[in-house]
Amino acid sequence: MKNNLQIGILGFGTVGSGVLRILKHHEPKLNQVTGVSLKVKKVLVRDMEKNRGSIAEGIELTLDADEIVSDPEIDIVVEVMGSVDDAKKYIKKALVSGKHVVTANKDLIALHGNELVALAKENHCDLYYEASVAGGVPILRTIVDSLASDEIQKVFGIVNGTTNFILSKMTNEGKSYDDALKEAQELGFAESNPTNDVDGIDAARKMVILTRLAYGMNVEVNQIETKGIRNLQQKDIEMARKLGYKIKLIGSAIQIENKISVDVGPILVPNNHPLASVQDENNAVFVVGAAVGETMYYGPGAGELPTATSVVSDVITVAKNIRLGTSGNVFSSYQHETRLAEDTEVFNKYYIAIEMQDKTGQFLALTKLFSQFDIGFDQIIQQPLPSDMSKVVIVTHKINKDQQKKLLTVLKGANEMNLLVCFKVMEGK
Template identity: 60%
Template sequence: MKAKLQVGVLGFGTVGSGVIRILKEHQEKISQVTGYDITVKKVLVRDLEKNRRYEAEGFTLTTEPKDVLDDPEIAVIVEVMGSITTAHHYILHALKAGKSVVTANKDLIAIHGDELVAVAQENHCDLFYEASVAGGIPILRTIVNSLAADRIKKVLGIVNGTTNYMLTQMTASNKSYEEALQEAQDLGFAEADPTSDVDGIDAARKMVILTRLAFGMNVNLDDVKTKGIRGISQKDIAIASQLGYRVKLVGQAEEIDNTVDVAVGPVLLPKAHPLSGVSDENNAVFVTGAAVGETMFYGPGAGEMPTATSVVSDLITVAKNTKLGTIGNVFNRFVHETKYTPAEKVFSKYYFRMQMNDKTGTFLKLTKIFADAGVSFDKILQEPNDKHTATVVIISHAASRNQIDEAVRGVNAEPEMRLITQYAVVEG
């Protein structure tokens, strides 16, 4: 008989159910791969009487955290309950008790990852969190292991399935922002309160984690320039398409001269760019390495089985480490001093849509404002709105963030012009 590795699970919702299902359905393969019979012993739930899709067969349900966290037979804790404060408390408790931890909690890892890694190391435990970014895509382990020999230069990520689904519907089916949001909520892709998704907060937390692993730098969430998709209109999507682009919510992390710049926001992607074709609730991460060049990792960004697959993959790694006696090695040892790229060294093309008085001399003023800021024009569109105003669309040549900010200040100071939208443009 193979040795047993007993597991405690915190949470029996969608992902927790998926983890238990995979461990049961793939038991023979997992046993061969790890050399252990991995079994769930106890599961922490809020309500013992709640109806669930899966019966509690072979394990015990409890509402008492200590029943799981303090059980000496449980060697590994799987945290799939969500939250930040409570999960943080439970995981610290588990690590200090000498139990390895697998979590899917991107909010927790983005905010408290450094602390938890240090505690895991002090107590010779494993801490893995592959499922915290991009669901079923094994992007974190790919960066840590498969790309360890390369120097990563840039990471672009569509890492929020809710907003990607909404933008797909707005682009493919001409739905308004409100219609797309309602449909995403009806399908369960968006929460009743969608703030974290639509305002870019969820994507920003995932970019903090990706940046930590790709560049060894621990950026603060407050230092990630974050903008969501509220305010994106059918007008912008139609104009972008006319100019050969699609609008996507993209997280960007780039290393420039041993500094890093991290941002999340709507961008214009050339239709030929691989990320441009990522549709519906899918996620993708596009990585540029100095040696390997450009690679993309694509797949489901959420959902019961994709996310649970990543969780169980981490659990298998813990089991292998246990068998080899290598428990307690840090998931990622690459650490670099965190330095932020100054605004004058961050360059990009930009898209501007503005409304202007349609009279002689106004466009000349606009040209002078941009020229004084050092920003030149790549593409220009002008359409009359009525007898008195026109919509002007500009795509600039690459300019620094400082130069763009100066141009925007000039436009905002001019009473005959009103800036409506401003997005970065990713070059193909």
């Protein structure tokens, strides 16, 4: 039985430095909790000359990842590089070498998680990735451990802090999308190229991971209907407010019989729903179980120490497994045949905004068009626009996704009508 465990860290950026900081500053507690001494031996860096202060004292720095993944003295490899291809290559080498792996890499786990899980099992190594979803919020371990006895019916929420920050600024301060994005970039919440965040790709990849753990089903990113917030305008925010909603980018995975429906997109959230009050870069995930009912997990979705806390919690789990001789674990071994719900089985209310000629008979034509697909109105607002145009906003009754798609196809081709947006509407509490 080992009394000392050596750790190698791939990456010394924001999260990597946070991991090292927690392992150093909390060393007495961690040693007591795990029953072993945890020591960082080597850290992969991009620049050997950079001044990293006292946090790097006593730590061997290297420019070569192979020095970590091939070092026979290193027991646990922590990957916080942020790439996909290089990270995958090094993690595979580490697992084949018999090293346990902790990663915060959501893109890697979403795209190649099944392959890495199989490799970890084959080599009797642990593979954990709590920090890959919702930063400092322990949502994955909650689903896998605390809710293991329950049948999960829904997993949904705000899983991207960048878009939530932008939407918070647009909602609370009346900023335009461009101005809110610029502020997010200046504060470091958004990348110079924000595509993955604002187009919903990051959230979709996190939903792949959540779906895998909650339902045992492997959904590919390209199977998730994904919409972002890039085209969202202040007038949409204002209209949602008038109707009693706030717009949030929501990822959702819902069980329908023995199938699931997974999507990401802007949703009108009722003001009285807890998700409506989640502000700035924070994340919040709702899990609904058949037995436990509704539970919500809220906290910082990114940042040095919140994310590092999740990483180190995985390191603690690995250390305990090593000490107990129970290594060879992955987050969850639960698997179920992947079955996606048909469009006719998925029901929602929808917010639809249309621009059209303000003339006699147009509204009747619009009503007939909706009735053609048996779609009823829950709320209707009509606003006059310049040049004899009007904007009509409709909140539908609950309809299935097949009805919605057929309606949108006809609206896009209709004369003197211009479909502006279509968002899902969440039901109130």
